[in-house]
Amino acid sequence: MSRHATPFLKAALSALYYSGAGGIAAPFTRGDGVIFMLHRVTPEPVRPFEPNRILKVTPEFLDAVLSQVIEAGYDLLSLDDVPDRIAAGKAERPFACFTLDDGYRDNSEHAFPVFKRYAAPFTVYVPADYMDGRGDLWWLMLERVIDQSSTVTVDMDGAERTFLTDTVSAKDHAYREIYWWLRTISEFEARAVVARLAAGFGLDGDALCAEMMMNWDEVRALAADPLVTIGAHTCRHMSLAKLDADTARHEISASVARVEQELGRPCRHFSYPYGCRNSAGIREFEMVRELGLHTAVTTRKGQIDSHVHEDRLTELPRLSLNGDYQDPRYVKVMMSGMPFRLWNALGRMTGTVEAR
Numbered sequence: 001m002s003r004h005a006t007p008f009l010k011a012a013l014s015a016l017y018y019s020g021a022g023g024i025a026a027p028f029t030r031g032d033g034v035i036f037m038l039h040r041v042t043p044e045p046v047r048p049f050e051p052n053r054i055l056k057v058t059p060e061f062l063d064a065v066l067s068q069v070i071e072a073g074y075d076l077l078s079l080d081d082v083p084d085r086i087a088a089g090k091a092e093r094p095f096a097c098f099t100l101d102d103g104y105r106d107n108s109e110h111a112f113p114v115f116k117r118y119a120a121p122f123t124v125y126v127p128a129d130y131m132d133g134r135g136d137l138w139w140l141m142l143e144r145v146i147d148q149s150s151t152v153t154v155d156m157d158g159a160e161r162t163f164l165t166d167t168v169s170a171k172d173h174a175y176r177e178i179y180w181w182l183r184t185i186s187e188f189e190a191r192a193v194v195a196r197l198a199a200g201f202g203l204d205g206d207a208l209c210a211e212m213m214m215n216w217d218e219v220r221a222l223a224a225d226p227l228v229t230i231g232a233h234t235c236r237h238m239s240l241a242k243l244d245a246d247t248a249r250h251e252i253s254a255s256v257a258r259v260e261q262e263l264g265r266p267c268r269h270f271s272y273p274y275g276c277r278n279s280a281g282i283r284e285f286e287m288v289r290e291l292g293l294h295t296a297v298t299t300r301k302g303q304i305d306s307h308v309h310e311d312r313l314t315e316l317p318r319l320s321l322n323g324d325y326q327d328p329r330y331v332k333v334m335m336s337g338m339p340f341r342l343w344n345a346l347g348r349m350t351g352t353v354e355a356r
């Protein structure tokens with residue numbers, strides 16, 4: 001999605017909500033279920049410069065979403081029950097699953113009590129290196145560098161560029177430019193660029209990881225509750241499609257093995273880092289299937305249709321609970337499935353959406 005799409009999408013979601021179209025169409029468009037995607041759940045206020053605010057929602061918002069989902073008649077399912085539910089075809093009631101990526105510490109501090117209150121099962125996908133305290137959280141590190149600086153200089157494709165970072169809007173601009181450029185280059189180069197910037201400001205990557213992420217003891221403590229499933233999310237949180245086949249396969253299998261070893265139980269579920277079309281495609285879906293995992297989730301938007309996803313359990317779409325859309329009205333419209341149907345119909349007409 002375009003980086004400038006937020007105001008447009010909010011207006012479109014509001015229009016659908018107030019027109020009532022989402023509600024009227026819901027029985028026909030909502031599909032058989034939905035898998036929600038979250039990252040951070042925290043009461044911490046949003047700072048003026050915080051581009052990664054989209055990754056955090058408040059416990060109150062999560063609470064409102066859970067109560068809305070239950071009120072709308074959804075069954076709350078554990079991911080372990082999803083393959084059978086999809087295989088059974090259309091059920092009387094739709095289902096909802098909750099998933100959280102990356103293993104942020106606030107998942108156990110702030111998300112868990114909310115899920116517990118509703119007896120709602122949920123899955124946390126952990127990158128093995130993060131739980132070892134060796135994670136490379138480059139998107140948060142870049143935010144910290146820009147936050148602390150008044151100018152930032154980066155060698156971008158052989159040309160040195162200096163960004164002013166002395167005001168919030170200049171910082172936002174610099175972050176967008178550098179972030180989206182990093183997403184186009186190799187994972188290894190991108191991380192080296194951010195590591196160099198961080199070193200210049202005396203910032204320590206391992207310290208940031210230990211501050212933000214759970215360690216294995218905390219993951220085990222969380223997993224002791226029967227509501228919790230732990231899934232794998234690679235070792236180093238790299239875009240798999242950018243890696244050669246052997247490295248990509250190893251990232252997946254080693255992370256699954258690590259979760260199994262640390263938790264002493266099978267790991268059946270996987271989430272593709274970044275999860276977009278450029279990060280996970282047919283090759284990765286097949287790898288995950290061959291490794292015997294039961295489900296895998298992308299960040300592609302949409303709901304679950306049994307007849308579509310019965311044979312595509314390793315490429316499941318999700319619905320993001322994004323920090324910029326913390327309004328239960330938006331969630332209601334997205335659950336109706338209307339935005340995705342409209343989006344796909346528009347894409348087919350304009351040839352911008354693949355028919356799959």
Ligand SMILES: [Zn+2]
Binds near residue numbers: 101102233272
């Ligand atoms: Zn992730």
